[in-house]
Amino acid sequence: MSVKGGGCGKHESKWRRRGKRIFVGLLIFNFILLLTFLLAWAIIQPHKPRFVLQDVTVYNFNASVPSLLTINFQVTIYSRNPNDKLGIYYDRLDTYATYHSQQITYRTQIQPSYQGHKEVDVWSPLVFGTDVPVAPYNSLALAQDQSSGAVSLLIKMDGRVRWKLGTFITGRYHLYVKCPAFITFGSKMNGITVGENAVKYQLVQRCSVDV
Numbered sequence: 001m002s003v004k005g006g007g008c009g010k011h012e013s014k015w016r017r018r019g020k021r022i023f024v025g026l027l028i029f030n031f032i033l034l035l036t037f038l039l040a041w042a043i044i045q046p047h048k049p050r051f052v053l054q055d056v057t058v059y060n061f062n063a064s065v066p067s068l069l070t071i072n073f074q075v076t077i078y079s080r081n082p083n084d085k086l087g088i089y090y091d092r093l094d095t096y097a098t099y100h101s102q103q104i105t106y107r108t109q110i111q112p113s114y115q116g117h118k119e120v121d122v123w124s125p126l127v128f129g130t131d132v133p134v135a136p137y138n139s140l141a142l143a144q145d146q147s148s149g150a151v152s153l154l155i156k157m158d159g160r161v162r163w164k165l166g167t168f169i170t171g172r173y174h175l176y177v178k179c180p181a182f183i184t185f186g187s188k189m190n191g192i193t194v195g196e197n198a199v200k201y202q203l204v205q206r207c208s209v210d211v
Contacts, residue, residue, distance in 0.1 A: 046086050046163060051207035052078040053155055053179035057200040061185065063142040069104055072128040073097065075155055077179070079123070081115045086163050088115045091172060093159035095125045100138050105129040127155065146185060155179040161211065179207035
């Protein structure tokens with residue numbers, strides 16, 4: 001009986017050593033794989049996507065009611081992937097407008113998409129809000145800007161992106177896009193009339209991008 005027990009112990013010890021070797025081998029393999037990816041990433045030097053706010057079509061902008069704003073824009077945003085070996089997954093992308101650091105519209109979500117090497121996407125989301133509460137000091141400033149015929153907004157995009165290198169896909173990174181939009185309301189001659197009460201303003205304003 002004692003001989004059989006000793007044999008089982010040796011057998012279990014043999015399997016334990018074999019399991020440790022497999023585990024160490026997997027660790028080394030994963031380390032080499034990660035190191036290879038990091039070296040390739042450093043050599044390729046990925047560049048952030050480029051965004052341009054091409055135009056804003058104003059359907060409604062009403063800041064006449066104290067502390068409430070009704071706004072209805074359609075923005076056209078151009079995005080280009082400048083990398084020749086990296087693709088970009090836009091898993092989530094929300095568009096909205098801010099005024100003096102306060103969000104003044106709802107968030108509009110753009111459909112998830114993939115942008116290949118050197119590819120270009122053009123999005124035209126509606127940016128709107130009805131009776132949106134605005135801080136009293138911003139409400140007064142907006143009403144004054146509208147009366148003077150010009151308002152300066154920021155069109156923002158927040159989202160999550162992933163990079164694709166060959167068959168490897170990274171984890172999610174936070175994307176921040178800020179596009180200055182200076183809109184003049186004084187005369188329709190400053191824009192293009194596209195409807196009974198809608199005016200399109202050509203801006204072609206480059207946006208700042210942080211990833």
